[in-house]
Amino acid sequence: MHKGFLQTAAILGALAVALGAFGAHGLKKIVPPETVTTFETGVRYQFYHVFALLAVAILFGNFPGKHLQYAGICFIVGIILFSGSLYILTMLQATKTVGMRGIGAVTPIGGLFFIIGWIFLFLAVLRKA
Structure with missing residues (x-):
């Protein structure tokens, strides 16, 4: 097992639960529904990739190597860039802050890290077969 990935997944999972609760209860009072949907997308993809990171950590015992490490790193970076940019938006x-709308350009880069992480996960398992 990869202890660092397990610990990171646990923290990011707890954060996703807290953010999801905030989105479900407090956020709806301060932003329009389409903004709540954007936030919920960030939480949903964070959860998906927390589970992917858990899988990487568990699989590390049977498939150790750089591909699996890269997969875990890509999932973490993807969460930060993809979900983080949606939270910032x-x-x-x-707060009705203007001037930083360009942060939305970061979201697809985070999505790309998610895709690359899944490819690395595939390569790690393929290589061991």
């Missing part, structure tokens, strides 16, 4: 909408 929501905060900007909630």
